[in-house]
Amino acid sequence: MKRTALTCVLLAAGALNAQEKAPAKVKFLDPRTEGTPVQAPVDPTVRINLQYAGQMMFGLMVPPNKMLSTGPSLRTQFRIDDRLVFPNVAIRQALPPGPGGVARDGTMVPFSHDTLSITQTIEIVPSQTRGADGRRQRDAVLVKYHVENKGDAERKVGVRMRMDTMCGHNDGALFAAPNFPDRILDGVELKGDKLPDYVQILERPDLKNPGLVGHFALKMRGGLIGPDRFLCTWHGANDMGWEVQVRQAQGDSDAVIYWEPRTIPAKGSATFAFGYGVGLATMPEAIGRVRVNLTGSFEPGETFAIEAMVEDPAPGQSLTLELPPGMTRLEGREIQPVPAFSETSPASLVRWRGRVTKAGEYPIRIRSSTGIAITRTVVVEAN
Secondary structure, three states: OHHHHHHHHHHHHHHHHHHHOOOOEEEEOOOEEEOOOOOOOEEEEEOOEEEEEEOOEEEEEEOOOEEOOOOOOEEEEEEEOOEEEOOOOOOOEOOOOOHHHOOOOEEEEEEEEOOEEEEEEEEEEOEOOEOOOOOEEEOEEEEEEEEEEOOOOOEEEEEEEEEEOOEEOEOOOEEEOOOOOOOOEOOEEEEHHHOOOEEEEEOOOOOOOOOOEEEEEOOOOOOOEOOOEEEEEEOOOOEEOOEEOOOOOOOOEEEEEEEEEEEEOOOOEEEEEEEEEOOOEOOHHHOOEEEEEEEEOOOOOOEEEEEEEEEOOOOOOEEEEEOOOOEEEEEOOOEEEOOOOEOOEOEEEEEEEEEEOOOEEEEEEEEEOOOOEEEEEEEEEOO
């Protein structure tokens, strides 16, 4: 009997220890953003000219006389439910004002096909190029294809843009990309994990002395769908309906951008986009935008990490971490400068480490010098 009683006591103690060591319940509330972001300084001078030719065809020129395309040769084609559709439309409209009534430079082209409404917008935007005074230069365009399915059945829509290249005065301009260092790209297809954030077009096929350089921005944010493929090919490469042959340029090059067909649900929409210009095009509303990720363990006594990703950092931007009582900052200064933009990493990372001392509800706030604050609330419930 004594042995049995002792066994019961030990089992009870073990159960109590297991209960004491049961993991806490942790849940994360939706992020909350407060404040109005400070606008990044932008030079109002327009440094790129848009040439529109109808049917969603356009070209770009750098004043006074340098070209980023062979005239209005950026040509759009759609693949809708496995049928090729060309936007035979001549009507275009001025862009409506942006947030706060700010005027926008560019054009808007509406097109209808069955139950689909497709609008192309070409907007002159600031790039990541900065002048001597630190202001962003308006030397690029952001091109969007907004597709609305107004019908009661789903549709499949893809987009292709083919361009007869010209960079400066070279009709056979070749390409470069950050994930292919020390290499000139000629007769290649970039897709999957080989598709970079951007592709450069070079007036001269010399990475050390390229002359005029243009940038195709391929990785989009803010709900915009970036391209799936980028072709560096020959202007004379066969166009087999949707697919274009991949051939070496032979002194006359083309660029081809693909968004593979995607399902657009009934009453749904999608926006395909890319940027092109001298500098790497930005989305003005995304400059300095902060996204916060929380990783690690929020068990009392354990260590967690706070990672703030800043898209296209504003000049001199800094982040301040505010932790509530019950949380302790272990690593990282309270106020940290955001690393400046780098072509190899257009998003900058700021990191802290901390610890929860007890169960509770904890609003973690990160304040940006651009005028906004992001709050991520963590609820730690002891078992």
